Amino acid sequence: MIRTLDDLDAQGAAVGVRVDINSPIGADGTLDDDSRLRAHRETLAELADRGARVVVLAHQGRPGGDDFTTLESHAARLGDLLPASVEYVDATFSAAARERVEGLDDGTVLVLENTRFYSEEVLQFPPEDAAETHLVRGLAPVLDAYVNDAFAAAHRAQPSIVGFPVRLSGYAGRVMERELDALGNIGETPTPRVYCLGGAKVDDSIEVAASVLDSGLADAVLTSGVVGNSFLHVSGVDLGAESTRVVNDRAGDRLAQAERLLSEYGDRLHLPVDVAVERDGERVEVAVADLPVEEPAMDIGSATVDAYADVLEDAGTAILNGPAGVFEDDRFAAGTDGLFAAATAAEYTIVGGGDTAAAIRHLDLEGFDHVSTGGGAALAMLTGESLPAVEALR
Ligand SMILES: Nc1ncnc2c1ncn2[C@@H]1O[C@H](COP(=O)(O)OP(=O)(O)OP(=O)(O)O)[C@@H](O)[C@H]1O
Ligand SMILES: O=C(O)[C@H](O)COP(=O)(O)O
Numbered sequence: 001m002i003r004t005l006d007d008l009d010a011q012g013a014a015v016g017v018r019v020d021i022n023s024p025i026g027a028d029g030t031l032d033d034d035s036r037l038r039a040h041r042e043t044l045a046e047l048a049d050r051g052a053r054v055v056v057l058a059h060q061g062r063p064g065g066d067d068f069t070t071l072e073s074h075a076a077r078l079g080d081l082l083p084a085s086v087e088y089v090d091a092t093f094s095a096a097a098r099e100r101v102e103g104l105d106d107g108t109v110l111v112l113e114n115t116r117f118y119s120e121e122v123l124q125f126p127p128e129d130a131a132e133t134h135l136v137r138g139l140a141p142v143l144d145a146y147v148n149d150a151f152a153a154a155h156r157a158q159p160s161i162v163g164f165p166v167r168l169s170g171y172a173g174r175v176m177e178r179e180l181d182a183l184g185n186i187g188e189t190p191t192p193r194v195y196c197l198g199g200a201k202v203d204d205s206i207e208v209a210a211s212v213l214d215s216g217l218a219d220a221v222l223t224s225g226v227v228g229n230s231f232l233h234v235s236g237v238d239l240g241a242e243s244t245r246v247v248n249d250r251a252g253d254r255l256a257q258a259e260r261l262l263s264e265y266g267d268r269l270h271l272p273v274d275v276a277v278e279r280d281g282e283r284v285e286v287a288v289a290d291l292p293v294e295e296p297a298m299d300i301g302s303a304t305v306d307a308y309a310d311v312l313e314d315a316g317t318a319i320l321n322g323p324a325g326v327f328e329d330d331r332f333a334a335g336t337d338g339l340f341a342a343a344t345a346a347e348y349t350i351v352g353g354g355d356t357a358a359a360i361r362h363l364d365l366e367g368f369d370h371v372s373t374g375g376g377a378a379l380a381m382l383t384g385e386s387l388p389a390v391e392a393l394r
Contacts, residue, residue, distance in 0.1 A: 002180070002393045003171045005043070005147065010050035012106050013144040017044065017173060018057045018160050020150035020373065021074050025060070025067040034077050035361070036152070039373050041081050043149045043173035044109060048084035053104040055143065056111040057092075057160045059153065063122060068114075075111035084109050092118055093138030101142045112139075115160045124156065127392045130163030140167040149173025151180075152354070152374035154389035162392040170393045175373060180390065182350060182370035183381035186217060190316030190347045193218055195382075196308070196339060198225030199322020199355060203252040204379060206230070208321065210257055211383035213265045220315075221269050222308045224300045224324035224335060226250050228272045232288060234259045235271060240292035270308065274301030276325065276332055283331040298332040299325025305338035309345070318346035319382055320368075323359040333363060340365050352378030 019040040024032040047054045061068035075088030086109040091097035115121045120133045146164035195218045197205045205227045212218035223231045230247045274287045275297035285301035324335035336359050344367035351371040372378040
């Protein structure tokens, strides 16, 4: 059983709240998209409104990445989005951070510095060891409770995610609560269950396909994107040199597993029947039977959308992860547009994956029952795996 904010006595309490506001960063080093900050507004506003002293913990980027920045612009944007006053301090667990926490007024918010500026945060630990790190030992003494709202980072067993509930009472924030409700009981969703696996993270997606087919969670898997090209490749189709290069780049060492899935589940595993390429600057659709072509396959074609729509119209649950094509280029958005629209025919639709949610916003698509804030974390739930953050809260 996991406690929620309904179980927390917030008035006057210093509450550490781990959120996931890891966001695209522009060339000037400030936020390019604030959808993840907006997702956490409900939790942060509710705690401030109930008189808590809200201490925000979050990461941005990874060491060495060009999006590895301070949280100063995140704090400024939260200040615009929240009714409460929002301060920022360039410290996370030092005496300076503790002083600022102890000096907070009830009903106000303090954003601490990027947790990943500190080396142990990028390592993974069992909760008891995470509780002994400098971050948790330094900050826990000035907190009265801990809330984890960072569903999109829940698959990371890092100190700020799994260490605090060992020392403090832990609660799920509203984003975490909603995600667990939607994704936590995938085995009870209506059948037949149809997984639409696209995008470019081919190695992850082949793992997901294996997991949901071997476990019987999936009645059908519709492949698209580089994932679909990879299954075409292992089925013996010569895609052409460029597409084959992309497949080998992205599939890692998973092609043998894809081959096993194709031979064991050929009836449940659907492959594209046509693709779209760029020729003289235009979108041209090519039947798989007419491959190879030298241009890279950038989208699924309309015949594939129609074939997949036939499967989806009888679906109980449709789970989408990964766009069907390079949707960022208007010429290759038709596959994602058509497939995702067809998926809404299912009784219940779940979307998992940051780029997939971005595609939905980009294409202005509606009608999905749950659009997850997570990528890897959503995938773990969609394959019935447990998440370190959730186990730590339990
Ligand atoms: N046929 C294709 N060739 C090349 N790239 C493709 C193709 N189809 C889709 N993509 C790319 O796949 C990317 C998204 O794939 P990804 O697997 O990262 O999605 P996601 O799982 O929703 O994201 P995340 O898991 O990172 O939140 C898009 O940027 C898109 O351009
Ligand atoms: O954006 C995400 O997927 C989450 O914030 C996790 O980020 P990470 O993959 O750098 O841990």
